[in-house]
Amino acid sequence: MYCFLRLSVLLVGLIFSASSYAANAVQPLTTADDLGPKVEQPIEFPHDRHAGDAAKGGMQINCMYCHTYARRSIVAGIPPLQKCIGCHQSIESVRETPRIKKLFEYWEAKKAVPWKKVHDLPDFVRFNHERHIQRFVFAQNKPVQEACGYCHGDVKTMTVARRQKPLSMGWCVSCHQKDHPVDATSTKTTHGPNDCWQCHK
Amino acid sequence: MIENSFNRRAFLKVLGWGGATVALSGCGNTSVEDGKEFVTSYVQTADYIIPSIGTYFNSTCAQCDAGCGIMGRVREGRVLKLEGNPKSSINNGKMCGLGQAGVQAHYNPDRIREPLLRNGDKGEAITWEKALGLINEKVGGVGAENIAFLTGGVSGHVKVLLKNYLDALGSGHHYVYEAVAPSIMRAANKRAYGVEMPRLRLDKAKVILSFGADFLGSWISPVHFSQQYARFRKADNGERGVLVQVESKMTLTGANADRWLAIRPGTEGILALGLINALAAAGLSVPGDVAAVVKEYTTDRVSKDTGVSVEHIGKLAALLKGRSPSLIIAGSAAEGYAHGSQNAAAIALLNQVLGNVGKTVEGSFSMPFPQMTPSAGSRQALQVLNDNMLQDKVKVLFSYGANPVFTAPASMKLKESLKKVPFKVAFAHYMDETAVEADLVLPLNSALEDWGTVMPEYIAEGAQLNIRQPLMEKLHPGTLGMGDMLLALLKQRRPDEYKGYEDFYSYLRNAMVSNKGALGGANADDDTFWEAALSHGMVKLAGSPVNISSHISANGLVVPAPFVEDSAYPLHLIPAVSASLRDGRNANEPWLQESPDPLTTIVWDSWVEMHPKTAAKLGIVEGDIVEVASKSGSIKAQVYVFTGIHPDVISVPLGYGHEAMGRYAKGVGVNAFKILDPVFDKETGELAMHETRVKVSKAGQRVIIVKDEGPAGGNQMGRKIAVRMSSDKVNLSKEV
Structure with missing residues (x-):
């Protein structure tokens, strides 16, 4: 009697869990290899062409040239359309390619490109880009692509960005537990903050 | 037996595990919206616009007529919070609770979103073109003397355009009505x-x-x-x-x-x-x-x-x-x-x-630009309009910034008078009591998405013209600002004069810039002057001082003897103007409904304030529903027993008891305006708001009053947290 009851309650719970999982998650949030879902963007933006190595046909543009808010704000942000146009209006060679034509269509209609989020965190987590960029890029002189890559992976090899890391709490903590040098010249090290309220506030 | 083998503890344990499994899968990461949510992106921005960091823009509060300067915090293109503008000499960077609720007027779900034309009992959405064409047709079809414009207090450039429109029509009938006006x-x-x-x-x-x-x-x-x-x-x-x-x-x-x-x-x-x-x-x-x-x-x-x-x-x-x-x-x-x-x-x-x-x-x-000074509203204006409507002198009625159907005493029978007006146009934010009666309802921009200027009636120092500017894009594409509508109406009448202005913004900018000399910008170029005005949210004016007369005279001063008691209606009714609801125009903002009245701490309802002696005499305790009857009508509300009132007086707050307007206002409390007796001040002809005599009788029910007041004020469980003392025990000479 006891066992049956216990089993039945557990079973109901499991059925609930399975069904709600199926209903909510059309695409698994994190696959076995930690990749995020493939995100379809209005324009298939080639990160490799803009930020990739020169040897591979990339322009080696600094991440922060476009994602200019990363060092100033908690979010990295998407550059305003005027930034894309600012360069592309004088790059005649690709002016007639489908993606750039589409870009100029948005510009002429004065409509913002409806980019989708690729990296999102739950609403109860507060991640601050500014702190990380100031720390790694400006205090420790780490290369920008390396610093961004800690969380975003090797974006310069991708076209449309796709999440590479789990961005789970355990994954964040695994890095925060490591000792990092305080700045570029110091031998003093410290680890990242591990107070709950640093992220959950 | 179940009780023995599967006890409470085991049940909770198993239930807990089951629940945890559900929680893990069901709600674990569902707030993560990779690939679903859009990133805020702009076409063009200023350098100071940084996502997630607020930018402040100055404007003018529209919650009451004081005209405080406000700063709105804007993030990702949305206004989030209002603060006081430190540069304004009226509020010096401070703000009241009523003003804070301004964002709820803006984001209110009950705002009207498109022009509505009466079709039987319903409003039918029509285009702006059709709405404005209809007005043109209607005002063209009647004599100028039959057109009336009823507004609340107006000032600034909207007042100028309104006057020009009335001039263009040849009608001088502008009634400025304020329900609670000094x-x-x-x-x-x-x-x-x-x-x-x-x-x-x-x-x-x-x-x-x-x-x-x-x-x-x-x-x-x-x-x-x-x-x-x-x-x-x-x-x-x-x-x-x-x-x-x-x-x-x-x-x-x-x-x-x-x-x-x-x-x-x-x-x-x-x-x-x-x-x-x-x-x-x-x-x-x-x-x-x-x-x-x-x-x-x-x-x-x-x-x-x-x-x-x-x-x-x-x-x-x-x-x-x-x-x-x-x-x-x-x-x-x-x-x-x-x-x-x-x-x-x-x-x-x-x-x-x-x-x-x-x-x-x-x-x-004295203000420079007398055409922009605030028009002083009165209750008498409505009285005059009502008389004209009864005599069929009004064929087309415009109503803006006033809700007379709600605020007029029942004895005026305003609703019936309005029925005699063949075409009524209401410029409104909500479907309030007046808009419901209208034939054509034109939706207004909220104050946080509109252009305009405001000249406050009471200014501490000098003179000042406040700027009202949009803090964000319009929420609903189908609304228009009052200035834009007046401009469109003027274009129908005086196309040559106004065709150069694409919208009210271009009119306003031109009007300000072409007078920049008088507005303190004589040495600045046009753009600099205009940008500075918008950035400060106001323009300081050089007013000339008006001296005050100190002539003392008691000539003709007669103060009548106190009231004689009326045995049928033994109590005086004081319709109280509360700090948040005032005349009820903001009643659809839930923050105001839920913020406790400062004295009684009551929320979300009307109440009848009564002295304990009076309550004892009538056998009434707190929470009793009573009927308050005057010669002009009656209302029912809960009693709050309170020592801060004269025993001959009861008080009911104004602003409650809407029959329309929106989900937060409708049906909350009772409307004390309705039972005011038609007694008028002998010299000015104004409605004497405190002259109503009432009788109070128990209606039978008793409720628990919803209020913030806890036992600390009354029952302190023997702890002397707040020591109470009756006012006649206080020695003022010692206090001073």
Whole structure:
């Protein structure tokens, strides 16, 4: 009697869990290899062409040239359309390619490109880009692509960005537990903050 | 047995595991929206716009008529929070709760989103083109004398355009109606001091004697007065000012007073004259004709008439004599009677006799651009309009910024009068009681998405033209600003004059820039001047000072004897103007409904305030539903027993009891405007708001009042947290 009851309650719970999982998650949030879902963007933006190595046909543009808010704000942000146009209006060679034509269509209609989020965190987590960029890029002189890559992976090899890391709490903590040098010249090290309220506030 | 083998603990344990599994899979990461949510992206931005960091833009508050400057925090293109604009001389960066709720007027779900044309009982959405064409057709089809425009207080460029439109139509019928307006005060001040709105210097006074002026709560410009009050209480020289409040129903200001005196309703003028007499007896020099008028107001008689004890009158006179300058303020509570003007005149006379004129009562500044100065609203305007409607003189009626169907007393029968008007246009934010009656409803932009200028009626120093500018894009593409609509209507009438202006913004910019010399921008180029005006949220003007007259005269001053008791209607009704709801125009903002009344702490409902003695006499306890009946109607509401009210008086707050307007306002409380008797001030013709006599009877039910007040005020469980003392035990001379 006891066992049956216990089993039945557990079973109901499991059925609930399975069904709600199926209903909510059309695409698994994190696959076995930690990749995020493939995100379809209005324009298939080639990160490799803009930020990739020169040897591979990339322009080696600094991440922060476009994602200019990363060092100033908690979010990295998407550059305003005027930034894309600012360069592309004088790059005649690709002016007639489908993606750039589409870009100029948005510009002429004065409509913002409806980019989708690729990296999102739950609403109860507060991640601050500014702190990380100031720390790694400006205090420790780490290369920008390396610093961004800690969380975003090797974006310069991708076209449309796709999440590479789990961005789970355990994954964040695994890095925060490591000792990092305080700045570029110091031998003093410290680890990242591990107070709950640093992220959950 | 189940109880033995599967006990509570085991059940909870298993349930817990089951629940945890559900939680993990069901709600674990569902707030993560990779690939679903859009990133905020712009086409073009200024360098200072950074996602997640707020930018502040200055504008002007529209929640009441005080005209405080506000700064809106804007993030990712949305206005999130309002603060006071530090540059505004009215509020100096401060703000009130009513103003804070301005974002709820903007994001309100009940806003009208497209023009609606009456089709039977329903409103049918139509295009702007059709709506404006319809107006053109209707105003063209009637004589100019049959067109009437009813508005609340208007000022600035919208007022200019409105006047031009009426001129273009050939109609001069502009009725400025304000349900809760200091119109008796304006007239009394004009007579006593020569200016309608003298500047009051609370900060310079050593004693303030206020006859029912709720200057900290809802009177004229409360945020401004609150700051002056702070300096009055903590003056630079360390001398703390003394506030004495005389009124029949305690207001927020009364609750802050050192001495609160309950006075028999309507006898404020008698007390003022009695004080002059007592001061004269104490050696204050009083002109002969004044002394002659006041000599019959002996302290004994005044005490008997007003219910204020001889001892308190003596103390008050000694206080006024000993500490100068003082400031005597007449508020709406003293002015809301058939003899309201006389009360105000008697109170002004006390100010003059005490020599406060020129010290704490200062002249105002005349505004340049008289066409933009605020039009003073009155209740009388509605009366006149109503009479004209009854005589079929109105064929097309426009209504903007006023909700007369809600605020008019039932005795006016305004709804029936409106039925006689063939075509009624309402410019409205919500489907309020007036919009519901209209044939064509035109949706307005919210104040946070509109262009305009506002010239406040009461300004502390100099003169100032406030700018109202959009803090964000329009929420609903189908709404329009009042200025835009007037411009479109003017284009129908005077196309040559107005065709150059694409929208109200271009009109406004042009009007401001072409007058930049007079607006303090003589040396700046057009763009610099305009950008600076928008950035500051205002333009300071060089007004010329208007001197105040200090001529003392008691000529023609007669204050009638106190009321005779009416045995059928034994109680006086005071319709209270609360700090947040005022005349009810903001009742659909839930923050205002849920913020507790400062004195009773009641939320989300009306109440009948009643003195414990009166309640005991009628066998009423807190929460009893009573019927309050006047000669003009009756309402039912819960009783709140409260010592801060005269035993002959009950009070019901205004602004509640909407029959339309929106989900937060409709059906909450009862409308006290409806049962006001049609009694008018004898000199100005204004509705005497405090003249209504009522009787109270139990309606049978009893409810638990929803309020914030906890046991700390009443039952402190033997702990003396807040020590209570009845007011006659307080020794004022010791306090001062």
